[in-house]
Amino acid sequence: MSAKSRRPPDLTMSLPDSPDPASTPDSPTYSRRAPLLRATSSVSVSEVTPLLQPGTSRRRSLRSTRHHNRAESWSQRLVTALTTDHHIRDHTRESKVPAEPDDRVWYDQFTSTDWVHDSIADAYRLKALRSRTDIRGRIKAFFDGTQGWILSALVGCLTATIAYAVDKSEAPVFDWKDGYCSKGFFLSEKRCCPEGGRCDSWKPWSSYIQIPHVNEGSVEYGIFILLVVAFSTLSCVLTLTTKTVVPSTYRISTLDENLGAPNLQESNSPNDVASPAQIDKPEVAPPMIYYSAAGSGVAEVRVILSGFVLHGFLGVKTLVVKTVGLILSVASGLSLGKEGPFVHIATCVGNIACRLFSKYDNNDAKRREVLSAAAAAGVAVAFGAPIGGVLFSLEEVAYFFPAKTLFRTFFCCICAALTLKFLDPYGNSKIVMFEVRYLTDWQFFELTAFIAVGILGGATGALFIKASRKWAQSFRKIPVIKKRPLVEVMLVALLTGVVSYWNPYTKIPVAKLLLNVASPCDAETRNDLGLCPADMDEIFPVVRDLAIAFFIKGILTIVTFGIKVPAGIYVPSMVVGGLGGRMIGHIIQWIVLRFPTSPLFGDCAAHVSGQSCITPGVYALIAAGSTMCGVTRLSVTLAVILFELTGSLHYVLPFSLAILVAKWTADFIEPLSIYDLLTNLNSYPYLNNKHKPIFTSDLADIIPRVRRERLIDISTSPLVSAESLREKLEILHQAGEIDGGLPIIRDDILVGLIPAPDLEFALDNLEDESNSLCLMASVTSFDSDDERGKDPTDFTPYIDPAPLALDIRSPMDLVYECFVKLGLRYTHKKTFVKYMRELEEKEGHV
Structure with missing residues (x-):
């Protein structure tokens, strides 16, 4: 040889x-x-x-094998890529299908990608392709070079389209808990009443459903709780259809975000x-069970991009179920977000799109270049931050990120952002999830407060990780909860509905709540939650309401994380931090107004705005970023995302400083990020190349x-x-x-x-x-x-x-x-x- x-x-x-x-x-x-053919498996x-x-039988293979022919035209690949037939295609490599009919199935469940082999294989392919000097060969070589850019553009556009569909669908479903629009049942309250607030066209359910001897408020309350539980239950039922049973021989302890699942003892x-x-x-x-559509999927995407094969996480069924389930789970009002699942959904799109070209379909190393770009596009459409998406892929999920992949990822994010701009999901020609503008510059004495906010935010994120682990290892060990995930979802939904209805901060969507707590108090910005006190006497009532909301939202986020519905942790963690940061901002505002002549504050109390130079929304957004940093340990990515959300160059330094301090604090309290924790508890063989x-x-x-x-x-x-x-x-x-x-x-x-x-x-x-x-x-x-x-x-x-x-x-x-x-x-x-x-x-x- x-x-x-x-x-x-x-x-x-x-x-x-x-x-x-x-x-x-x-x-x-x-x-x-x-040239021996293998039987096609129906598993x-x-x-x-x-x-x-x-x-x-000891005379038979201990594992099922699969085979089918890839000798298809491009149009056949397009049809095949869109099929949901799992007997033919499935996820990253349900079966590593051979290029020749006499080759065998290669990458199996819970094995690793051979990066060296795939690189050598692609080199052979390129050499054979470039050895042709005729016109047809040159055209094929040129088309081969453009396939990566075509896939990047396609993935970006499709990801933005799916994000648009999710955003437009969940808004009216969320509002159905409070009523419906008489002008159109599928209109959200915002589109039904564009002037703001409630209008005559928006009808509460009590006007349609009347129960004798029961007042309208109780009817509204009951319907609200009923729909919260119904939407959550339906989302969970859909998620449970992605159940995958793994034999215990794989030596993987637990394969989902149920951190309380029992760990099987490995031999020494x-x-x-x-x-x-x-x-x-x-x-x-006993076999192990995981649900590919549950949770955010970011931890699994990171493991897959490191070269580990997880069947069922990036297939067509997972994409459809996760998208529909995400609409229902977000619309239910649970303390969860859609930003993390967008990363998983985008990666599913990238995996399915790779089936169009054999260059990526037959080579897992090349495929993961596209998946890295797709994950970045998910963040780009989630926050409207294309540069933040590129940095997210580089900092969090990508294991190997050469310059070529970096530029292609940037192109994919730009395509996603442009598509989202064209579709205009928010109706304001903006691509950001929310947009705030701070016109007042910060003062030097505020640096100490910004650092304090960063410390508190990092500590909050680290304590959230510890609390989630304790909750999962205690509550989820109850036999009924462990065997029937639907029961836990219904209990969490019931608790959410009962508690959140009476608090205006916890009843509204998490993105809208984050926008309100981060908004400044000026004449051009409208705050619907009464977060802008007119004098000193109104500050502490606002702080009291924020403290109550902070406690409720924190508890709900802890018990919600890990349930079997599509759920993200990004925005909920930012909301919890934002509520705490807004409290600190108002307290500092009160101190400045209480001691207006202090030389430390200068003329801050006599600001031209009529109140003070303190902007509580700035503290809220800094705390939101710091808390998210404590949970995920993202640093540069978060600073850029916050900048893209605000567009304020003045506050880049405070954002960066607070996130830096938050990361130091969180690492001191809890060294693992939430995704490191999931990876370790799930026993994924992920070799962290960032910490030696x-x-x-x-x-x-x-x-x-x-x-x-x-x-x-x-x-x-x-x-x-x-x-x-x-x-x-x-x-x-x-x-x-x-x-x-x-x-x-x-x-x-x-x-x-x-x-x-x-x-x-x-x-x-x-x-x-x-x-x-x-x-x-x-x-x-x-x-x-x-x-x-x-x-x-x-x-x-x-x-x-x-x-x-x-x-x-x-x-x-x-x-x-x-x-x-x-x-x-x-x-x-x-x-x-x-x-x-x-x-x-x-x-x-x-």
Whole structure:
């Protein structure tokens, strides 16, 4: 085998995941495979993957396989991309479908992308494409270069269109809890009464529904609670349709935002299986369940972009269910937002759009370039901040972000912003969620207050994470709540409806509440909630009302986070912080007016506005950003988003300073962001490349003793019985190493490695497994007889003859650099991630 035909290097000591020749051009490695077709599986994402289920035959594959042909025209790809048939397509890689009918399915559930292999595969593809010098070849090469830009523009436009549909749909549904418009049932209160306030065209439900001996207020209250519960329940029912059952063999503890789900105990070592005889009667732990449309999806998007395969999170069904469910959950009035789910929805759009071009459809590394741009477009349409969207992708979700991807992401966000500007969802020719303008500049003595607000906001965000974890690990451990997520949703909706109806701050939408608390008090700005006191005596009543709303909204946000509906945490956390910041702003305003002659304040109390130079809305917006920073640990992104929301150059420095202090404070109280917490508790093998622990050990500290049943020894003969190979494969599967591999040694020297998925595929293609001997090394007499056809017992095409190996005494820093900077993928990458987390816990960082 020539050097060019070799597959990308893997670490032998860490049992590599399977590479993906589906994205590979006609390289010699994959052209040697026997032309054997695989049966199409009828298993959908909502069904149990038959991995190590009771009664599984040892002569059959332990995992289902899928196959279909990709030889389609572009128009056929367009139709296929829009289909919801999960037997054909599903999510990031429900099945890594082969480019040739004799290739196998590659990326399986909970395995990792082989970045090196996909890069090499794309290089082969480009070389073959550019080798053509004729006109048709040049045209194809030019079209190939424009596909990324076409996808970026398409994803941006489609994301903005979906965001427009969500914004226009949830507004009238939200207002239905208070009544309806007589001019049109599907008109929101704002469109029904454009002058502001209630008008004659807006009819309360008490005018249509009258109950004897019950006053109108009680009828309105009852209908309000009923619709809150009904919308929430319907959203939850839709979300539960995206249920996916995962066999316990995958060794993933909990796979959704239910932080109170029980963690399954992992064995201390994947080598605990001592003999193949134990495989016959395995202990089957209860399966795990996740719902792809629940929560915000940002944590999962981040894990997917790091190269981890999660089936069902970016498919067509998830897109449809999440969009409709988001409309209902936001309209119900629960303390949640739609901004986080927009990131997930946009990533779904990007994943589906990639199916139009085989360049991205067959190559997961290329696909994730588009997904990074799509995630940025989600933030761009959520906040109307295209630059903030680019920085969000760079700072939060993207794992690998070269300059080419950066520029393409910026283009995607601009396309999304332009489309949103054209559609005009808010009816004011603006693309921002809300827009405030501060005409009064800040004073130097306010810097101390801004820093204090940043500290309090960061602390609030960190305490929110701790409170959410405690709530989930206590309340969600109740058997009824754990088994029936719908019950929890209904209880939270009932509590929200009962409590929020009587408070004007908690009854309105979270985006509108944030706009009101951040708005300045001037003649040009109208505040419908009475947040602009006319004199000193009115300040403390406003502070009292804000404190009540702060407490109610904080509690509701804590109990709402993690329920099984599409829900974001961005704006709710900003609202909680905004309420607290507005309180601080009014208190400082009172102090300035109480001591007008203090030299510290100068002439602030005698401001030309007639009140003071203090703008409480500024404190609200700074606190909103600081609290969101404490929850998500976004920094530069938040400062830019706040600037794009206000357009005030004067306040860039206060915004940045407060967010900086908030991040320091939150890291001190709770080192993990809300998405780091979800990633860790869900046991995703996400290697955080932003935080490197201090290593003082070597590779031997995390690599267990290698047992003979984990090796293929060809010292005496290159022929190995298929039965022994099946037993070794089952040992790997029983240990949860579905993406593991078996090193091949000769005279105690490493000569190759065969990944478990490749070995499984090869064994499944044997007609008589019990009597077959498999060739595990190249032999001249065998290789020279190619004209007679491919021998299914020849396993050499599946063997990596030159895997990258590290000495057992290699320093852990070298291992870290291999994983993070080289982008290699290995089974024991998960072991390495676990080791890093344990090390961080010992150092007090977690």
